[in-house]
Amino acid sequence: MLSQSSPVSYFHIKQKFIGQILIDAGLVAQPQLDLALANQHMPIYNHLRLGEIFTLRGWVSQKTLDFFVYRWPKLIVEVRKNGRKIKLGQCLYEADLISREQALIVLKRRKQTNENLYGLMLSYGYLREKTLYYFIGNLYPQTQAKRKLRTLKKFRKSHIIKDVAIRSDQKETFCLNY
Structure with missing residues (x-):
């Protein structure tokens, strides 16, 4: 979670790894992340990104993954930097949660x-x-x-x-x- 006083930029938010974001959000557990990371080194999975392994295994939907990769960092900046009010229910719906x-x-x-x-x-x-x-x-x-x-x-x-x-x-x- 970001503090109110820290400077917020899209770049700063974007730097957080998708695996850590999904763990922080309670959508995957550490053992799932560890398994997906190990899978990336296997020939059958080595061409896949981490999020693709999560969706392939059914741990998160593609829509949820896309939300956290593309939409979430921008939302955080809009809220923290620009003071935009976001409806939580709409956000949960957009994230396919x-x-x-x-x-x-x-x-x-x-x-x-x-x-x-x-x-x-x-x-x-x-x-x-x-x-x-x-x-x-x-x-x-x-x-x-x-x-x-x-x-x-x-x-x-x-x-x-x-x-x-x-x-x-x-x-x-x-x-x-x-």
Whole structure:
């Protein structure tokens, strides 16, 4: 996560390796990165880039990979340097981390219950906490991010959330209300 006081440039953001970005975002684990890096030295994979191995193995979608390679660095600069406000839900959709259907389900539930939107995404198992925290921490100024994270923590206290992998076809609810 970038601090508010550090100078931000597209070049600086672009220098972070895709494997580390995906780990930080909770989309792949260190053993997956290690395996993909080892695969790059095998004749069958040596012509592939790291991200291509991730997509080939089904760990991330091509759309997610493209988002983090091409769109994410520019978004960070827009937010940090230019103060542009980004809608988190739209960003998650662009990154192929939630589907339109999932967003509609969560929005409908929120309208009925007035519960925290992002907490509902977690409780339905659409996102991992680490992924959501990564986006919040990078797309919002520190004070706003802290406020959003506090709200999420309150939501967690009233719900049991099972941290599940992101699945666009997932239909089950992983939330038990107290």
